[in-house]
Amino acid sequence: MSLWVDKYRPKSLSLLDYHKDQANQLKNLVKQGDFPHLLVYGPSGAGKKTRVTCLLRELYGPGVEKLRMESVPITTPSGKKLDIKTISSNYHIEVNPSDAGIYDRCVVMELVKNSAQTHQLDPTGQRDFKVVVLTEVDSLSVDAQHALRRTMEKYVSTCRLILISNSTSRVIPAIRSRCLGVRVAAPTQDQIISILQMACKKEGLSLPLDLAKKIVDKSERNLRLALLMCESCKVQETPLKEKQEPILPQWQVFLKDTARSIMHEQSPKQLMEVRGRLYELLSHNIPIQIIFKGLLKELVSNCDMKLKAVVVEEAAFFEHRVHQGSKGIFHLEAFVAKFMCIYKKFMEDSVIDMF
């Protein structure tokens, strides 16, 4: 048994459920026999990866689904040896450059060179280029992106790049202009509902509309999350009921509790406790940006309108610093401390106003 997310993942471009025009365009692109470098971007859970997999299948046929995991040894200029995990088929290679940390520059260059320098053994009926899929281009360092710029021009005859990122804002303009941008927007509410209902139907269940709406609401138009929630609802109670509450991931609950404890008391001691909780979240591999966002959302919802603007501004300030610095916890903690400070003052003032 596999998850619904994987079970009902469309396998070819023509089977995609939404953005059908775009799927057709991609199909035409492939039919031409050649295509440029692609930059696929869109929010998490919008189906970027699915679309890329479909595109690869369209290009190379089912052979592209025979995946294997390899670790490619790479030596950095400073002599450090790295092993980079890649997922590849005979036709493409997929890599997450953020695994390499600060060495992403040489990893990206080496990989593109390696795959570009080997031609297809049997070009009959196949494309004469390979595809390198780079995921999470957002987290690629500027250095690596500049290196990529040159490499992608040089090896364009034997190698195409598909870059996947959440937004184009962190991709340098030089790369953006060398790629055909493909925006995969998050599916609309109705699209998600219809997909959920289709999945439920195939499972032999009927999904009440109210529950579907609730799921869409909670998942914030993240299709993957919606499908996971829907499946967990099924496990919780079959047949599905209208009044059911979709389950949130435990870390979100944890984050909400953290926000509540910040509102509850503002003191160094409390901050100490909050720090412990933040560390716990970080150790669960929750990215600091998501923590920032979640925390802010919870905190702001309990704030006065005047306070909201101030708090959001502070959050933006410290979130920016996370990118400038290297130790996220410093800034996260500074934000919490600042919030506690503002909130405490606000509460004290409002008490004074009452008398």
Add this chain to the structure above:
Amino acid sequence: MAKNQKYIVGQEKHFMLSDNWAEPYTLDELAVDHKKVSEISSWLSNHRHKCGILLLTGSTGCGKTALVKCVSRSLNFEIREWITPLDRDFQTGVETGVFQNQTGKFEDFLYSSSRYSDLFVKSSNAASLLLVEDYPNIFLMKPEIFHEILGQYCRTARAPIIFICSDSSDKSLNIEFELFPQNIQSQYGIAHVSLNPVTRTKMMLALKRMGAYLQSLSPGYKLPTQDVLNEICNSANGDVRYAMLSLQMKPQEDVVAMFDFAGKRGPSKKKPNSQKQTQEEEAVSTCGKDDRVGILHAVGRVLYPKWRGEGEKISSNNVKRKRKEGEKHLDATTPGVEWVHNPNTLADSYLSSASSFLLLVQENYLKTFSSIESVAAAAFCLSEGDVAVNSEGVETTHEISFNAVLRGVMVQNKVPHRAWSPVRSSRCYEIINTQKKLSTILETLFPLYPVSPIVLMTEVVPYMFHTSASSLSNEQHKFVKAVASMESLASFCDTFRTLKEPFNAQKSDKATFVIDPKKQKITEQDDELHISEDESDEEVDEGAANLTMLEAAMAEDMDFDEGAQNLSMLEAAIDNQPEEIDYNALLNDSDDDDILLSQI
């Protein structure tokens, strides 16, 4: 005293600038613990004309060499010391005859001097004792050669040998660690004596003895005051050789008087007493080595900032008395105050390790603050500091910003909350370790799952617990459960390794999460990689655990002597923490793994 004669040039009373003149002659004069002395003497007397190896370790200047010399003198041993020779005679510029490498020479030295007695020895019944303090470099690169020679020595020798190693915080320079690992020590029955840094009392005695001796040499010499001696003791940090040197270098009263004279002409008119005091302090500190305090000590100074009013002198009694009297606490806003511990010096001495210093401050500052407003301001400074320290720029910007951050934190803490609290090492590294382990675990448990690890952790895995619990393998289930219930993953990661070994051994029933049966292919090589990565992180955790045991190094002017040795040990732990241990462990472990895997 005959022995003194040779250190005095001619009849004039000059002191040699070497430390030899200060060396103790009898056992009583040693600044080493009596127990250690008797330990060494009993070992030596047991090994007269016998083969035996003793390893003597201790921090620099704790009196290792002096100890050996004194004991051997008292027991009538003749010391033969190995001095690494030069291959070329530099004075004449001619190569010395037949070339023999250092290893060969060392071997010869051990063999001949342990078997044959010296022709020039005056007393015939003196037994010989070999002393090695200077190790040929080749041994550090290839310890196995050294171990071979040791084995040979054990078979042939008829005289004991003592190896002296200075402790070093840097593992790559640590001779004891490189040349005398535990298994070698037990194989050759090496006795190991480790000396602690010299205690304050012993140091004081030694200084006084030296003062008296200096006075006996030149009657014009004035004995240093107790304050000066205290100062020297403090700055020496258990290093008796350094203490001797600074005592010798300390300007005499008349020099201070000269300063005094100059001072009186100046515009400021303070009480002469206090001025003399400060100048004496200055005099000591100007001729001392750079007064670098331990990192924990320095963190303490930042966390518990202290100010003094104008013209006030620092002494522990003063501070204590004031606190008892409940005098108003000074802070930065009081006019005319100045730092007791200048942040400039702190910033200067820790500039190179600024980011780990900030980590320590960040981990510990909350406990000393009492109001959330000042915490917010200090946190802001720290956040600024993290950005500044990591920004690219010229050295001076780093220096200034680091300084500013320290000052910021110190100024904000108006009334430090004083209570016993251990200084903890930052959890940052621990978290990073856990994250690394986590990604290896994810790769092992869910290979080829087509989403990034972040999405896997934030979205897929939490739901797996609810949806497909039944189809997961045992390991996967445990992991998913831990994630879904927000258990502490740090402890989970530690247990995971032990879980994985049996899992690895029986590869046949390896259950992977099924996405598509065709995709399920993971080479055995991958698994091997995972283990070695898993193991590499262990040691860092141990270091962190050590640190938490630590007593708080508050910036009190109290007696730090007992603490000093602990502190220096822990400093080493901190310095090493970010990378070095990691690499060593990785190297060692990966070797072990190969063996382990080949057995499987």
